Amino acid sequence: HLTYEEELKIKTNQVKENMKRIGNLADQAVLPALPCPRTTGWRNKIMLPIGKDKNGNLVAGYYAERSHHIVPALCCTQQPEEVGIITQSLLTFFQKAHLSVYDETTKKGLLRAICFRINWVGEIL
Incomplete structure (x- = not known):
C-alpha cells in the first residue's frame, strides 16, 4: 500500500x-x-474472493500478486471494521450450510466472492 x-x-x-x-x-x-476527511475505513466497495485453505476451511481475502491464490484477510485499514466481522459470520454460515466454492478449473461451485457496498452513513449492503 x-x-x-x-x-x-x-x-x-x-x-x-x-x-x-x-x-x-x-x-x-x-x-x-x-x-478525504476519513483516512481509514473509507473504501465504499469491497470484493473478497472466496476459496479454501489447505484444511478445507473457507477463507476470504485478496488475490496474491499475479495469481489466483487467495490470501486470507479479514481486516484492512481501507475497509470499515464491520466488513471483517460480517465476512467471518458469512464464512461460518457458508461452511455450516456446506455451500460449494467455485473452482476455476472445473467451472463448478456456487460461491465466488463476497461483495460489500458501504455508504457514507455507514449502511452496508
Missing part, C-alpha cells in the same frame, strides 16, 4: 497528465487532490 499522501500526489499528477494528453492544456493550473 502507498501512504495516503502519496496517493493524493499520484491522483493530482494523473489529472495534470490527462489535461495535457487529452485536452492539450499543459499550462493549466491543477489544484492538489483534496484529502
Whole structure:
C-alpha cells in the first residue's frame, strides 16, 4: 500500500497528465487532490474472493500478486471494521450450510466472492 499522501500526489499528477494528453492544456493550473476527511475505513466497495485453505476451511481475502491464490484477510485499514466481522459470520454460515466454492478449473461451485457496498452513513449492503 502507498501512504495516503502519496496517493493524493499520484491522483493530482494523473489529472495534470490527462489535461495535457487529452485536452492539450499543459499550462493549466491543477489544484492538489483534496484529502478525504476519513483516512481509514473509507473504501465504499469491497470484493473478497472466496476459496479454501489447505484444511478445507473457507477463507476470504485478496488475490496474491499475479495469481489466483487467495490470501486470507479479514481486516484492512481501507475497509470499515464491520466488513471483517460480517465476512467471518458469512464464512461460518457458508461452511455450516456446506455451500460449494467455485473452482476455476472445473467451472463448478456456487460461491465466488463476497461483495460489500458501504455508504457514507455507514449502511452496508
